[in-house]
Amino acid sequence: MTPSRSVVLNARALERTLARMADEIVEQNDGTDDLVLVGIQRRGVHVAQRIAAVIAAREGVEVPRGALDITLYRDDLQTVGPRPIVGRTDIPMAIEGKSVVIVDDVLFTGRTVRAALNELADFGRPARVRLAVVIDRGGRELPIQPDVVGKYVEAQAGARVDVFVLEQDGRDEVVLETEPVA
């Protein structure tokens, strides 16, 4: 049996979702002062850029952005097979006292966010850190909650949720793939 595949968000829906997320981020921060967006490599970086573009269009403010590669902060490095490729971490601004929003595509176990928080702490002490994700699919293994969510998806443990973005994948789409029922 082939796994079943359903589109959670199409290109238009994703665009609307990102716009709403941008609004919520500005709203929660009470404006754009001290706001910093930090995307998690790789798709989180693209999502953060999209959100920043929406904010720039609506508020006329270029929000500083950074990128985190959490590979070196993973807690499962010793158990994963071929070494994951290390991406670039780029935090071009001081984050001391800032209001940092970590941006990622999918929130699942929470381990990636945990690693991102640890890595962020090595760059300084922000005034507060929020979490914005396009999809929250549940299944947390750590006590981590998102502040801004594009869409909640009920996905079983074995299912896959993929956020595809134009910059990297050539299309905008969110897809849920569930395991075949035996």
Add this chain to the structure above:
Amino acid sequence: MSARDLLLKGGQIIDPSTGLNTIGDLLLRDGKVESAGDRIGTPDGAEVIDCTGLVVSPGFIDVHCHLREPGREDVETIATGARAAAAGGITAVCAMPNTDPVTDNQAAVGFVLKQGRAADSARVYPIGAISIGQNGERLAEFGEMVGAGAVAVSDDGKPVVSSQLMRTALEYARAFNIPVADHCEDPTLAAGGAMNEGIVSARLGLRGIPAEAEEIMAIRDILLARLTGGHVHLCHMSTKGSIELIRWGKERGIRVTAEACPHHLSLTEDCVEGYDTHAKMNPPLRTMADVEAVREGVRDGTIDVLATDHAPHHNDEKARAFADAPNGIVGLETALAVNITWLVKPGILSLATLIERMSCAPAKLFGLPGGSLARGTLGDVTVFDPTRSWKVDPAGFRTKGRNTPYGGQTLTGRAVCTVVGGRVVYREA
């Protein structure tokens, strides 16, 4: 002396010394050859060994081995070495004098002989040192050593660096009619070298020993033999150039003889890849062109003798970084098989020529009894199966050494029975 007659029945008897090559019986009586070739009835009380399908030849003589006693009895003793030889079909070995202390006087020679007799296996003939302590300075007492039983002199392990000393040795040895065996190596060219100099040494970052280090000394020794009229015997020749130089000397009637060893006829410097210390010996393994030239030298008689250069070492000493490990491999129990596998099987040597190089020639050049199955000759006989395949398992060796590059390899040719003085000293289980 054996009380019973020994009848080796129905084998292919090959004796190059008499030109005999026939299926027949070999009868040994009172430790000597009584008859060879003719089918005979079994004499009363004789021990009979069925040699059908086997080759019966004069016993092999290894003119070059290191038995480590005295000094390194943990690595080999004369007894274990002699038994290893017998298991390899070798009925007599010549023990090199680079022991501790060096065999450089008549008492030391006597000790080796005594231990050899006590081993009661293959015969052990001592080789005395050329210089006292093998220090390359003062001549040892050749006359007394020969009187005590030495069959040759050599500083093997080291070259005779001084041309003057080598000249004197060749001159002085003439009175006793013994060969002066030299380890040909220019020590300044070879200094610090761990393997053959070439692309492999360049890649592995190991200091190389150029072929010329051997060849320079080979031609020096040949020229000194011409100068002195002495008999120079060149040990373990390993390069194409050496073969050409020896051929040059022989063509001019110079008294030069030479030996080659199984590893230089079968292996190349590529074996050092991976820093395998079992491929470390001196002279080092060379290139395929050298191997082919040495094989040709054995075939055409430029190389007179096949020896082993059996050199046992403790595993702990070989288990070191390549440059720090000692030179040498064991060879007594694999020599026959390696020679058959790489010389006879490919058709380079006939069995008769192999036997000539392993038995007749060494006996003749070193003035040893044996090397023939002529009636009345010493009853030293090797019975071997030239077609038997077997896998080399160093754990089963009789030598104490386990340092062989052939471990795990399947070779062809195996000694079945070794007879010394008419008595069986080894018989395959």
Add this chain to the structure above:
Amino acid sequence: MTSPLGKDLLGLEKLTAEQIGLILDTAEPLKEISERTIKKVPTLRGATIVNLFFEASTRTRISFEFAEKRMSADTVNVASAGSSISKGETLVDTARNLEAMKIDMVVIRHNSSGAAQFLAERIESNVINAGDGTHEHPTQGLLDLLTLRQRWGSLKGRKVCICGDVLHSRVARSNIWGLQKLGAEVAVCGPRSLLPSAIGEMGVTVFDRIEQAIEWADALNVLRLQLERMEGGYIPSLREYNRVFGVTRERLDRAPKEILIMHPGPMNRGVEIDSDVADGPHSVILDQVTNGVAVRMAVLYLLAGNSPRLAEAAKGGV
């Protein structure tokens, strides 16, 4: 669960171009860690690394130590002086003892070619060759490649000449293999007495005169001339060496193009290289040092991960 490099890093000769590329690609982003205020990532937390130096070394050992510490590994330095190494303990015993102490990685520097491989065959831990005799010094080769790649983008078709004592240089061997695998053309230049006699079979061009090398090359990797070579009789004098083979400003000024200058250090200024070249605008010698830490971090990262014991620890942790 094997690392993409296998268990050990012993030399560049046995690596593929892809493996070398992966190490360099991994090293690039790791350079950023050394720019941070907190120069540390938790990647190798709980891993124990022994830096086993049978031969004196300052910069390589320090570079490895920085790399290890920036990856949060626990490190122990064992130098030959004063340790059981100097008391005649064999390499085998050293290996067995290390294994008994449950370490995860060994960085070994030894004066015998093949020593790293020897150790690697006898212990389960990852072994990194930090220079074995005159064989290879793979991390130096890698940092040289990274330095050139940063300048050029690609090494394909670029011409690199290794100058000096190639015969005794592990850096030279690692460079030759690494450069060739990445598509560069390689030459060597030096007195023939300091080149392996079989150098022609290694796929490199040989220049007898430094002027020819400078005319040809896009980069020179100038090897250190050990002072012992003069005592060993390989060259008549350091003075003459500088006059005939030294990389000097005057010679470089006559070059038809800009030439990058590399040196693995430590430099003998005024012998193989003049100060105004070493400190000049085309020198990338300090980039090499910076890249050394990143490349070693990359190697540590890529080799880790097939250690079963660490895997267990990781499950229990965080």
